[in-house]
Amino acid sequence: MALSRPGPLGRANGWGLDREAFEDFDLPMYVGMPTYSKLPYVPDPAALARRRADVAIVGAPFDDAVSHRPGARFGPRAIREATYSTGSLHSLQLDVEPFEVLDVVDTGDANIVPAWLERGHAMVYRKVREVAETGAIPVVLGGDHSITWPAATAVAEVRAPGAIGIVHFDAHADTAANDWGVLAGHGTPMRRLIESGAVQGRNFVQVGLRGYWPGPEVFAWMQAQGMRWHLMREIEERGAEAVIDDAIAEALDGAHAIYLSVDIDVIDPGMAPGTGTPEPGGLLTRELLRAVRRIVGRVPLAALDIVEVSPPYDHAEVTAMAAHRVALEAISALAVRKLAGDAVRHERSGEVPVPAGPVGSARPDSNILESSPAGGEPVAG
C-alpha cells in the first residue's frame, strides 16, 4: 500500500520518511471501516455469489418488536467492532486460522427504517434470503429476537422448508401466541416459525430457559409440537456439557442442518447486562462459547443469529464482546470442519425445492390481532 508524496514542510518535519502502511484488515479495530472484524464489505449479492464466500455477516438493526428495554437496533454496529484482535486470527481453543481457511465477508445491513415493524421483517427476510441463495452461511447480527422469524424463514426456504432444525439458546422460549396482541413481537418468533411450516416442532431444541415466563399453557403448546427444551435447572444439575450433548443429538434427529439462534440473555446478566429482558441465573460466557464450538463442530450449520444485544444498557462493551465471540467461535468451528473435508457452503443441486409446507401463510394482514380470545399476553423476550 503506497503513501502519498510529502511536501517540503512535511519533509522538513520528518514526516516524509518511508513508513510501512497497513491494509485496512490489519489496522487496529478502531481505525478504518467498522465491518465485522474488519472483513471485506460486500453488500452486492452478485459479488457475493461470484466470490463464493463461505460465511456472510448480515446486520439486522431492528428493535421495534421489543417488550421491555429497547436498544438492540444498535447491536449490529456494537458487535461488529467489539474486539481488539484484527487481521488474520488464530483460534487458540480450536487451533485454526479461520480467515485463512474460509472466505468470510460482511454484507452490511438489511434495509431498515424505524417504527415500521412489517417492513423491517420483510427487509430482514429479503436480505438473509439473497445471502443464503449464494450458498454462503448467513451470520445475522440482531436486532431483537423477532428477526429470527424472517431470517430463519429465508434460510428454511432456500434449504427446503421443514428440513432445518433450530437450536435456540435463550432465557425465554419465545413461543407466545402474541405479545399484547402483536403477532410479530419478540416473544413470538418460534411459534410463527412452527405454525408457518418453516421448521418442524420436533426439530426445535431450546437451551437455558429460566425465570417466570411463559406460562404453563405455552409449554403445553410446545409439548404438543414435539419441541424439546432444557431448563437452566437441568444445566445446574447435570452440567452444561451433558445437556449440550443431548441437545446435539436431538437437533440431528430428522434435520439436515441446524439454524443456531443465540439470544445473548441466555448468559447471566452479570456477564451480559446489555440486553432487553435480563434474567438472573444464566450460563457463563465460557459455557456458551464452548457450546457454540461443539455444536457447529458436529452439526451442519445452515445459519446463525445473535440477538438482543442492547448497547445502551451494556457496560464496558462486555455484552457486545460476548456476542462478537459467539460469531467468531462459530466461524472458527466451521473452519475446522472445512479443513477436515466437510462442506461449509450450501451448494444447491438443480431446481429450487418446492415448499413442502405453507411457508409464509401464517403471515397476518396486520401484526395486530383485531380480537384475541384470550386477550393479549404479557411477554418477555
Ligand SMILES: [Mn+2]
Ligand atoms: Mn430472551
